[in-house]
Amino acid sequence: MHTVKEAAQITGLTEHAVRFYTDKGLVPSVQRNQNNIRMFDEESINWLHGVKCLKQSGMSIEAIKTYVDLCLEGESTIPQRSVLMMEHKETALAKLEEAKRHVVHLEEKTALYQAILEHRTPDTTNPGSWDKVRHMHAEVFYSRSV
Amino acid sequence: MHTVKEAAQITGLTEHAVRFYTDKGLVPSVQRNQNNIRMFDEESINWLHGVKCLKQSGMSIEAIKTYVDLCLEGESTIPQRSVLMMEHKETALAKLEEAKRHVVHLEEKTALYQAILEHRTPDTTNPGSWDKVRHMHAEVFYSRSV
DNA sequence: TTACTATCCTCGTGTAACACGAAGGCAAGC
DNA sequence: GCTTGCCTTCGTGTTACACGAGGATAGTAA
Numbered sequence: 268m269h270t271v272k273e274a275a276q277i278t279g280l281t282e283h284a285v286r287f288y289t290d291k292g293l294v295p296s297v298q299r300n301q302n303n304i305r306m307f308d309e310e311s312i313n314w315l316h317g318v319k320c321l322k323q324s325g326m327s328i329e330a331i332k333t334y335v336d337l338c339l340e341g342e343s344t345i346p347q348r349s350v351l352m353m354e355h356k357e358t359a360l361a362k363l364e365e366a367k368r369h370v371v372h373l374e375e376k377t378a379l380y381q382a383i384l385e386h387r388t389p390d391t392t393n394p395g396s397w398d399k400v401r402h403m404h405a406e407v408f409y410s411r412s413v
Numbered sequence: 414m415h416t417v418k419e420a421a422q423i424t425g426l427t428e429h430a431v432r433f434y435t436d437k438g439l440v441p442s443v444q445r446n447q448n449n450i451r452m453f454d455e456e457s458i459n460w461l462h463g464v465k466c467l468k469q470s471g472m473s474i475e476a477i478k479t480y481v482d483l484c485l486e487g488e489s490t491i492p493q494r495s496v497l498m499m500e501h502k503e504t505a506l507a508k509l510e511e512a513k514r515h516v517v518h519l520e521e522k523t524a525l526y527q528a529i530l531e532h533r534t535p536d537t538t539n540p541g542s543w544d545k546v547r548h549m550h551a552e553v554f555y556s557r558s559v
Numbered sequence: 560t561t562a563c564t565a566t567c568c569t570c571g572t573g574t575a576a577c578a579c580g581a582a583g584g585c586a587a588g589c
Numbered sequence: 590g591c592t593t594g595c596c597t598t599c600g601t602g603t604t605a606c607a608c609g610a611g612g613a614t615a616g617t618a619a
Contacts (some may be wrong), residue, residue, distance in 0.1 A: 272566075283607060286568095291605095302614070304567060324515040328605065349526035356519040363516050366509040369470040373502040380495035418595070429578060432597095437576095448585065450596060474576065 269307040278315045285315065291328060293318045293335055325359055415453040424461045431461065437474060439464045439481055471505055 275282045289297050289305055296310040307315070314335075321331050334351055337344040421428045435443050435451055442456040453461070460481075467477050480497055483490040 270567075281607080284605085287606060302567080304614095320518075322605090324518055325512075345526070345529060349523070349530060352519065352523045352526055356516070356523050359512065359515045359519050363509070363512040366471075366505065366512045369505045370502070370509050372466075372470055373498065373505050377495070377498045377502050380491070380498055383491060384495060416596075427578080430576085433577060448596080450585095468576095 269312065271305055271307075274305075274307040274312060274315060277312055278319055280315065280319055288315065288318055288328075291332060293328070293331055295335065295339055324355070325362060326355055330355070415458065417451055417453075420453040420458060420461060423458055424465055426461065426465055434461065434464055434474075437478060439474070439477055441481065441485055470501070471508060472501055476501070 269277065271282050271285050274280075275285045278285070280288075286305070288294055294307075294311050294314045296308065296314060298306050298308075300306050318331055318335070321334065322328070326334075330351070334348060337348050337351070415423065417428050417431050420426075421431045424431070426434075432451070434440055440453075440457050440460045442454065442460060444452050444454075446452050464477055464481070467480065468474070472480075476497070480494060483494050483497070
């Protein structure tokens with residue numbers, strides 16, 4: 268049997284998160300002792316690990332709650348759970364694609380800044396060169412390529 | 414000159430977001446007319462586009478505010494802005510790697526569910542096969558491979 | 560026994576980036 | 590004069606906790 272602090276240490280969650288998850292019903296096996304203190308057995312620790320895992324993969328607390336409740340209903344809900352996971356995988360894939368676009372876009376921006384800095388240094392004696400820099404600067408900020 | 418609604422239509426933001434950004438000082442060129450109504454000229458629209466672009470790439474409002482303020486200070490801040498962008502690119506890269514891990518993990522989970530469903534169907538007449546399903550189910554939920 | 564320390568509890572507020580709706584003002588058209 | 594449609598501000602709701610306050614309890618040291 269473990270306390271909140273121990274459960275937090277074991278799972279790598281914060282104590283706040285552990286209390287939050289148990290209060291949300293994501294750890295169905297957790298009990299309270301006579302002093303109203305949360306007691307985590309091995310099964311509770313396993314649930315915490317599972318919740319953490321789903322959370323880290325981007326699932327919302329609400330969705331995890333739904334999933335946990337389905338688990339409690341037994342094996343008959345396995346098809347539903349499978350569907351849930353597939354859907355969640357799709358949203359994770361969409362996020363991945365979005366992240367890729369962001370990186371590409373930011374690489375363009377930083378490349379433009381590098382170009383500005385390179386052009387700027389050698390031409391400080393040439394007033395006309397600032398026009399180019401200004402133009403490039405506008406390009407950097409307003410680029411809409413996301 | 415455009416109103417909030419028009420600016421929202423032009424930039425593809427919601428009216429709420431447009432008001433929010435202007436009130437946060439992310440659109441320095443915006444003015445109010447005698448009826449206290451926000452008026453957006455072309456420069457304001459450009460700022461909105463720029464803010465939207467940075468936001469979509471995952472930058473926080475606070476960081477965008479810092480960046481906008483640096484822009485207003487003039488070309489002397491270009492090196493600082495360049496550094497900011499590089500740092501932001503690094504965080505975006507980190508998010509990208511995280512998203513990749515999530516997808517890999519979820520692909521494993523959904524594959525396990527598929528395996529369960531395939532094993533379950535043909536063996537409903539064999540009571541012993543449920544042990545395997547139960548074991549695999551535990552694997553699915555508790556897998557800590559994130 | 561008293562005191563101190565460590566831990567636990569609950570409860571309330573703060574965060575980010577808006578979404579949403581209420582209540583009210585203003586101009587234009589019928 | 591009234592409705593329509595847009596604008597304004599303000600206040601609350603959202604998510605997933607973080608953080609601290611205030612108070613209880615349990616174990617240990619003097």
